[in-house]
Amino acid sequence: MFRDIPLPHLDISNIRSSCASCSLRELCLPVGLNDQEIHILGDVVSHKRRISRGGYLHRTGIKFQSLFAIRSGFFKTCVLEEDGRQQVTGFHMTGELLGLDAISSDIHTCDAIALEDSEVCEIPFTKLEEISLVIPSLMRHFHKIMSREIVRDHGVMLLLGSMKAEERLATFLLNLSRRFCMRGYSESEFNLRMTREEIGSYLGLKLETVSRAFSKLQDENIITVDNKRIQINDITRLRLKMGNSSCVT
Amino acid sequence: MFRDIPLPHLDISNIRSSCASCSLRELCLPVGLNDQEIHILGDVVSHKRRISRGGYLHRTGIKFQSLFAIRSGFFKTCVLEEDGRQQVTGFHMTGELLGLDAISSDIHTCDAIALEDSEVCEIPFTKLEEISLVIPSLMRHFHKIMSREIVRDHGVMLLLGSMKAEERLATFLLNLSRRFCMRGYSESEFNLRMTREEIGSYLGLKLETVSRAFSKLQDENIITVDNKRIQINDITRLRLKMGNSSCVT
DNA sequence: CGAGGTATTGACCAGTATCAAGATGCGTGG
DNA sequence: CCACGCATCTTGATACTGGTCAATACCTCG
Structure with a gap:
């Protein structure tokens, strides 16, 4: 690249x-x-x-x-x-x-x-x-x-054993965010290097499900997705997604 | 303690x-x-x-x-x-x-x-x-x-990422079988030490699903289940279960 | 023998996979 | 620089696996 x-x-x-x-x-x-x-x-x-x-x-x-x-x-x-x-x-x-x-x-x-x-x-x-x-x-x-x-x-x-699709994606994004941050990059904005299919394989989901989960988080204004570019708008609410499946509307 | x-x-x-x-x-x-x-x-x-x-x-x-x-x-x-x-x-x-x-x-x-x-x-x-x-x-x-x-x-x-319930259980049983065998015990007959719920947690399934998967394998005469006692009747067909989801009837 | 934990089975439902159609983006070659 | 083609992504409709809830049976252990 x-x-x-x-x-x-x-x-x-x-x-x-x-x-x-x-x-x-x-x-x-x-x-x-x-x-x-x-x-x-x-x-x-x-x-x-x-x-x-x-x-x-x-x-x-x-x-x-x-x-x-x-x-x-x-x-x-x-x-x-x-x-x-x-x-x-x-x-x-x-x-x-x-x-x-x-x-x-x-x-x-x-x-x-x-x-x-x-x-x-x-x-x-x-x-x-x-x-x-x-x-x-x-x-x-x-x-x-x-x-x-x-x-x-x-x-x-x-x-993989106990989370739903959206929770998996939230966990994944937060993990990336933290690791970028440790290396001196922005924790709230980064480029994904991998495809939806690769994310799906890692998370035990199909690529369509990954795509839908991205769209859903975007609809809720928690993140902004522009293809591979991810911006985390509300890291607190993203963290909530990770743990608490019961408060999903 | x-x-x-x-x-x-x-x-x-x-x-x-x-x-x-x-x-x-x-x-x-x-x-x-x-x-x-x-x-x-x-x-x-x-x-x-x-x-x-x-x-x-x-x-x-x-x-x-x-x-x-x-x-x-x-x-x-x-x-x-x-x-x-x-x-x-x-x-x-x-x-x-x-x-x-x-x-x-x-x-x-x-x-x-x-x-x-x-x-x-x-x-x-x-x-x-x-x-x-x-x-x-x-x-x-x-x-x-x-x-x-x-x-x-x-x-x-x-x-956890890519297998169906029955494949997971087959993989699990074969893994146990091999490990018992390495320790000098029978590879075809053993007692489970764990509950269905614990198996389910390990395999990313609910206990009911584990129970159903056991029953299905038993119906097909691949294993015999008597509560915690497992007997593998046809290890070859059990191995087939593990890899090949496409040939499930 | 009784109680609590464990297992089985059925009916129904939620979440994800699958299939399909189109949109978008990217790299290549003209 | 643009156009084409391929890979990737999004979104919708539908199917199916496994989850949930519930009733009952069974086992184990005190």
Whole structure:
């Protein structure tokens, strides 16, 4: 999408110790490391990769080698069944770690697809485990990241198991809003990177239902929808949508 | 909470190096450790706890100290929302590890409730992290366990997001069957430890729907249901139920 | 043996899926 | 820069799954 900004970025894979100077260090793996530790990590993480919109970062079934930290861009991950059924398991933004599912079997268990031109830092997992042994705080933080992913998944299970369409969408928008906000973007206005169908897959709904839920929230003046552009007009009422199905008129 | 039950089983907490002699060592945390390593782990894991049916192993909101390995018994974990909505996030049997969700924030994010009289090994997490630094294979296995939990959750998300009631129940029964089988029990005949309501919560269905799905599978002679006793008569046809909604008559 | 929790089944209804038609937006090539 | 074509989105009509409510049966445990 922003592909042809005229950057001379061939050099980028050669920058060493990049974690130290990365603007995402407070969101990403290096949280809580001192300067020396962050340089050790930086040496391990030196390789970068660009994935253009629609490209695969990894596919189900391929051998697991590395985790990936998102430096810029936006990804979806999805699992699919033999019969072709597909489920988006998550949307991922800068600072988040991809590939955690693959540690268990050394094989990736989902696809990771870029929803816009993106850049990731490749973290060879064996090396990460090695340096974890000498940087206990890195190990601890890594455990927290994995655990956070489990908590996140439980939240999605709650959503899929017990919420109605409108509640699901409200929860989804508020989650995006919070994550954009954490990264310094507006919490009330943002562009969706994914289609209605992808949102639907994530939320366990059909795309038409997602579209209707958007329209309904717009009719109530809670949000303004202009295709992929979302503006949250009344975040309080949006929050109410999330929890309280009984007060729907 | 059940600390002051007048237990005659004080002796049990004094057994040392228990992992070495535990019949679950091939299912549980010690997988892949040598004898020396397993004794180090055993020293850390020495404390045991009994939870009687209906009792809490941990509750949402309490401080996280330890992981728990299930030595005997059966647990459910569930998350709940402010508005009282509840979702069972998993059923857990011997050899499985509970508490992984709490690592991220040092606070338990779900309840763990025994569905039958159970016994767990308490694993102080700080100590586990400490000995991981000197037993790399333990660290690696622990990472695999966390990752496996993430994969499991993605499977549940797929189930909740894209399967019909009957497919969900078939998937659930086959999953239980496989796990009983791995533990040396019959894969075709077992007792459910949970109620229809708990199954429903886990599968994103109401208890009546679960009951109807059981009856339907029984009418088709795929399973025999006698209250909590389940017998799988035709595992092949049950597997077909799981994937292929198009061939339902 | 009785009470409370649990399970089954039926009738009806709500919410979402499905099918279909059209509108809008976006990328590509002329 | 415009026009075309394809993907995406919106909206309506209808069908169907599963939810809700209710009555009854069953099981378990004190």
